[in-house]
Amino acid sequence: MDTAFSPQDLAFREEVGAFFDSAYDDELRARLHNPDPAVFPAAIVEWQKRLFEQGWIAPAWPQEYGGTGWDATKCFIFETERATRGIRDVSPFGLKMVGPVIYTFGTQEQKDRFLPSVLNSDEWWCQGYSEPGSGSDLASLKTKAELDGDEYVVNGAKIWTSYAQFADWIFCLVRTSSEGKKQAGISFLLIDMNSPGIKINPIVSIDAHHSLNEVEFNNVRVPVANRIGEENKGWTYAKALLAHERTAIAGVADSKRGLAQIKEFASREVNAGVALISDPLFQKRLADIEIDLMALEFTELRVLASVASGGAPGAESSLLKIKGTEMQQAVQELMMDVAAYYQGVFPGELSDEEVGHDFGPMAFRNYMYGRAATIYGGSNEVQKNIIAKAVLGL
Amino acid sequence: MNFDFTEEQEMLRDSVARFIQDEYDFDTRRKIAASDAGFDRDKWNTFAQLGWLSIPFAEEYGGFGGSAADVMVVMEQLGKGLVLEPYLATVLLFGNIIQNGGSQAQKDEYLPKIIDGSCLGAFAYLERQSRYEMADVKTTAQSNEDGFTLNGEKVVVFNGANADHFVVSARTGGEQSDQQGISLFLVAADAEGVERANYRTMDGQVVANVLLNNVQVSQADVVGEPGAAFGLIEDIVMKANLGLAAEALGIMEQLNSKTVEYTRTREQFGVAIGSFQALQHRMVDTFMSYEQTKSLVYRAVCALSDEQEDAATAVHALKVMVDKAGKHIFAEAIQLHGGMGITDELDIGHFAKRLMMINTTFGNGDYHQAKFNALRYN
Numbered sequence: 153m154d155t156a157f158s159p160q161d162l163a164f165r166e167e168v169g170a171f172f173d174s175a176y177d178d179e180l181r182a183r184l185h186n187p188d189p190a191v192f193p194a195a196i197v198e199w200q201k202r203l204f205e206q207g208w209i210a211p212a213w214p215q216e217y218g219g220t221g222w223d224a225t226k227c228f229i230f231e232t233e234r235a236t237r238g239i240r241d242v243s244p245f246g247l248k249m250v251g252p253v254i255y256t257f258g259t260q261e262q263k264d265r266f267l268p269s270v271l272n273s274d275e276w277w278c279q280g281y282s283e284p285g286s287g288s289d290l291a292s293l294k295t296k297a298e299l300d301g302d303e304y305v306v307n308g309a310k311i312w313t314s315y316a317q318f319a320d321w322i323f324c325l326v327r328t329s330s331e332g333k334k335q336a337g338i339s340f341l342l343i344d345m346n347s348p349g350i351k352i353n354p355i356v357s358i359d360a361h362h363s364l365n366e367v368e369f370n371n372v373r374v375p376v377a378n379r380i381g382e383e384n385k386g387w388t389y390a391k392a393l394l395a396h397e398r399t400a401i402a403g404v405a406d407s408k409r410g411l412a413q414i415k416e417f418a419s420r421e422v423n424a425g426v427a428l429i430s431d432p433l434f435q436k437r438l439a440d441i442e443i444d445l446m447a448l449e450f451t452e453l454r455v456l457a458s459v460a461s462g463g464a465p466g467a468e469s470s471l472l473k474i475k476g477t478e479m480q481q482a483v484q485e486l487m488m489d490v491a492a493y494y495q496g497v498f499p500g501e502l503s504d505e506e507v508g509h510d511f512g513p514m515a516f517r518n519y520m521y522g523r524a525a526t527i528y529g530g531s532n533e534v535q536k537n538i539i540a541k542a543v544l545g546l
Numbered sequence: 547m548n549f550d551f552t553e554e555q556e557m558l559r560d561s562v563a564r565f566i567q568d569e570y571d572f573d574t575r576r577k578i579a580a581s582d583a584g585f586d587r588d589k590w591n592t593f594a595q596l597g598w599l600s601i602p603f604a605e606e607y608g609g610f611g612g613s614a615a616d617v618m619v620v621m622e623q624l625g626k627g628l629v630l631e632p633y634l635a636t637v638l639l640f641g642n643i644i645q646n647g648g649s650q651a652q653k654d655e656y657l658p659k660i661i662d663g664s665c666l667g668a669f670a671y672l673e674r675q676s677r678y679e680m681a682d683v684k685t686t687a688q689s690n691e692d693g694f695t696l697n698g699e700k701v702v703v704f705n706g707a708n709a710d711h712f713v714v715s716a717r718t719g720g721e722q723s724d725q726q727g728i729s730l731f732l733v734a735a736d737a738e739g740v741e742r743a744n745y746r747t748m749d750g751q752v753v754a755n756v757l758l759n760n761v762q763v764s765q766a767d768v769v770g771e772p773g774a775a776f777g778l779i780e781d782i783v784m785k786a787n788l789g790l791a792a793e794a795l796g797i798m799e800q801l802n803s804k805t806v807e808y809t810r811t812r813e814q815f816g817v818a819i820g821s822f823q824a825l826q827h828r829m830v831d832t833f834m835s836y837e838q839t840k841s842l843v844y845r846a847v848c849a850l851s852d853e854q855e856d857a858a859t860a861v862h863a864l865k866v867m868v869d870k871a872g873k874h875i876f877a878e879a880i881q882l883h884g885g886m887g888i889t890d891e892l893d894i895g896h897f898a899k900r901l902m903m904i905n906t907t908f909g910n911g912d913y914h915q916a917k918f919n920a921l922r923y924n
Contacts (some may be wrong), residue, residue, distance in 0.1 A: 287813035287884045312885045356889045358880075358895035423913070424679040425723055433912050485873070488902065489910055492677050493702045496903045501745035507757065508674040508701050518768055520899070523880045524888045531884065533824065 155453065161225055168233045175202045176239050184240050187361060187499065193276075193318045200273040201241055209271055210247055217255045217263070218271045224456040235405030236412075241460040243313070246270040246277040251394050253340070257381045257389050263442045266321075266342070280343070280367060281390070282323035290535045291335045291387065295369060295489035297326035299376070304328075304341065306372040307394075312528065316352050316365040318497070319345050327383050340386035342378040349373075359520040360498070394530060398469040401529045402476025404452050409446055410483040410518075414438065418512055428490060437489075441482045448475050467542040470535035477525040477532060484519040491515040549844060551619065559619045560595055566627035572893045575750075577632050578591065579848025580674040581599050584752035585631045585709055590646075594663030601638055603645055607657035614850040618792040618843060625796025628893070628900055630670075630750055630767030636787045638661060640667025643713050643730065647770030647778040652732065656711070668709035670700035670733075670756050671779065678909040680715070680779055682724045684760060687716035693764035696720070696731060696739075699757050704907075706754025709735055714758065718773050730769040737761055749903040750896070763889035783908050788846050791861075794904045795843050796866045797897045798836045801879040805829060806892065825882060832878045835871035842867045850876055862918040872901040 157165070178201070183195035198527050203209040206400070215218030222230065234241070242248075251270045254262055261363050267276045269275040286293040295308025306326055316322065322343050329337030343350075369539040380389055420431040433543040455468045488495040494512025504510040538544045551559065569589070578586045593599050601616050603609025610616070617638065624633060639784035641660045644652055644667075659665035675684035685698025696716050703712070712733045720727025733740060739761040742754040750819055770778045806829055809820030842864040849860040880887035887894050905911065 157862055159629045232576065282663075282885065285813075287814060288819075291816070292816075356890040358890060360890060401868075407808070421677055422675065424682065428677075431916070481877075489906075492910070493672060493906055494918075495906055496747035496749060496899075497702075498746040498748055500888070502743060502755075506743055506755070507745065509701075520748070520895070521888070523877070523898075524885075525882055526886065527884050529883075536824075 153287070157225070157229070161229060163436050164226055165229050165233060167513050168230055171206060171208075171257070172233055172237050173240060175206070176237065181238075182477050189317075189362070191404070193315075194487070195275075196240070197273045198242070200247075203242065204272050209242065209273075210251065212248075213251065213255065214256045217251075217267055221372075224453070224459065228453065228456060234298050234404045236408045238409055238413075243276070243315070244324075245319075246273075246275070249279060250321075250342070252278050253323070253380060253389050253393050253544075256392065257340075259377075261377065262380070273341060275320040276315070276318050276324045278313050278316045278319035278345075280322045282312045282528065283312065284309060284366070286533045291338065293325055293327060293338065295324065295326050295330050297339060297341060297374070298511070299328075300373075304376060304379070306343065306369045306374055306376045308369050310364075310369075312355075313352075313365045313367050316367050317354065317362075319480050321345060322367065322390075323380075323401065325386055325390055328386075334475055335387040337384055338386040338390070339383050340389045341379040342380065343369075343374050346373045347374070357521060358523065359517045361517070361521070395469045398473035398529055398535070401525065402448070402452055402472040403480055404445065404449050404476060407476070407483050408449070408478045410480075410487060411438075411442060411445065413511070414483065414487055414490055417487070421490055423494065437486055441479065441486060444475070444482070445479055448472075448479055451475070469541050470530075470538045470542075473529060474526075474532045474539075476534045479520075480525050481522055484515070484522040487511070487515040488519045495519070551615075554790060555616060555618065555619050558598075558601075559623060560615060562598065562620055563626070564621035565592065565596070566623060566629070570627040570629060572628075572896075574632065575628055575797065575896075579750035582752075584750060585708065586692075590631050591663050592668075593631060593633070595660065598633070599663055600661040602637065602642055603657050603661060607645075607653060608661050609657065614788060614847045615669060617785075618847050621789040621792035622796040625793035625900075626800050626867065627751075628797070628896055630707065631665060632705035633844050634786060634789060635669065635709070636665075636667045638789045639669035639704075640709075640711070640713055640784060642782050642785060643669060643769060643778065646782060647730065647765070649769075651766065652769065659825045665707050665711060666705060667753075668703050668705040668712050669782075670703045670706065670712045672701050672703070673699065674701055678913045679723065680783065681728065681776060682715045682723045683723055683728055685713050685714065685716040687718045687729055687731060689718065692762060694729075694731065694761060694765065695763040696733065696758045699755060700754045702747075703754045703756050704751060705902075706756055707752040711735060712756065713769055714756075714760075714832050715775070720773075727773050728773040728776045728779070729772045730778065731763050732769055733758070733763060733769040735891050737763075747903060749900040751903075753868065781865050783857060785850065787865055787908050788843070788850060790865050790907055791839070791843050791846065791868050794872055794901055795836070795839055797901055797904075798839060798871065798875045801835055801875050801894065801897050802829070802832050805832070805879045805882050809884075812884075819882075828878055828882070832875045835874045839867050839871045839884065840863075856921075859918060859921050860913040865914040866911045866918060869905050869914075872905060 172540050183191050186192050193312040211220045211222050211230055215221040217368055254266050283293050297304040297306045322345055324341045325336055325338050326341050328339040349370040351368040354362050358363055419427055421428040491512040494509035495515050497507050497512045499513035500516055598620055600609045601612040605611045643654045671680050673684055687694040687696050714731050714733050716730055717727050718729045739759040741757040744752055744754045747753055810818055812819050846860040846864045849857040879894050883894050886892050
């Protein structure tokens, strides 16, 4: 048992840090954090292209498909160095979700067609899983795909689709059979967002931003060649994807960064001449979170190590998802309390200087949208059901 | 021992509840929140006509002569409708300061105008550095032959964008965090040297940072005892905290009942999700959080009405509970609504945001916990 970094790991950390420091410059950072939809999407693509050119866009992918071949330690170092600097993570839909499904289950033609543009970010993906009537009970989904010659005709609606308004492609779970178990009639389709019959209805979220959408499908024609794997086997592929997604959702490194920011802000906030960071009540709250996070960091390392030695993330990814999202929310809540009155200042209303505070609006946005983390990627309640069944055998 | 409302209080409660039901549905509230002013003058006039703006004021000024319990009754119902009109700022802060600390001339001048709805007020007590400490005042009031000259900046002034008059805390003596040396002044919003920067807060309010640049006020504009106004501030804020807690209680009730209703109708796995025992227990927990909050609201009302010695302790305890129960209840309400809970379209998130803002107003749970600890254990 040992988690010490080897000299090679330490050299790697230097290399990664140096790259981030030069490639993620202040000008790019400002554009990435600009909520204006005319600004940040292009900035995301620009940043991802810089990572692509460096060869680091998809650290966890197998080398033959454009991954790095790094071991779990190196992936951990990369992630930690990124989050420590407050660098925005890559958009997950192509790189962390559909990409792995395509290289694992796709045909050679699908790999050749889609993987390059996922890696170089020329095409933007979104996810079509949830439906208005199918949330926690995802397998009850009703969006229907009926075979007509060498095309499927798709009808139905998907919801909570992040950034559908920028997407070129959507990967969808659709119903191709209503016989047998509901999980057994689902197929996995890749659908061009420019297809006739697709309509996007924006959904404004609790933080007053528009990132979510409902996507309607009215007789949308999709070539059978865009189906992943076998018909009616989509649930198997989706489950594999969800395990990856949940492992990524834990966001331990980002929570650590949040905690570091809280410490910095709490040193500046002063109540009756006493810095908040020196207040024993505050220290107790901070320590409660930090201790849980120290544990979670090692839980994540244990999972990563087992994946690196050939295991696939299974029910452990549910544990990481539950605790990770709970910790994110705990960090966001404490940040709100540090911001005091300024937690309520609406982002973009006045400049930070005019308002007199520089992290209140950020705390607000993170906290409010952060409420979604225990809901998306399979609600935490469903994750508990998975653990109860798969781990406890209940 | 009696926890019943009087007949008069029941009428008052029903009158506010009916208004919310008939004239303040969520769509109306959304339109008001999106308007430039962030409140509706016609609704405010309705408040005046129905007598709600007169509740805490003495009968000699045209007031209702109401008690802490009467204020609680109104605020709880206003909370249920997420009402944006500036009842807290104008009536419970500005008005009560004038009533409790103002001169006869000030009461004669302002109280009738508050009651008839023609005067909107605000209390400018916060500064950039002050966080929750109301004695942390850097704004200065320099005495001169015409009265005082005010210089400084007040921030996050509730109703600051729309107020006709402010009560401003400023220092006439003492050091930055001293309770001694704080005075209160009436300042007209259109006085020379007053500049406002308005902005919105997450709960739909339009607040202001108010810059005071050589603002001249007269001796007659001093409210309360010069240099010794801090006790008045503490007293008013204690009562305002009770009003805020009652508002929070109304919000909590809405969140709980809407969540129970949603779980009755939302089906997953072929059944209503409310049939799952795991979720039932969670809704029972939020119900208990609500009941516990209600008990502390009543306890604080009784302590304040009887002028009990431990009134301050009761209010600190209440504010700690509002923080804890509020976060518990809205987090569960959002979670149990699933994706719908994080939309702007549904009212759930708006109730949550108002609870967050109530939490931070006049000190969050941690702040009041420290005050409670000091009173109880030191």
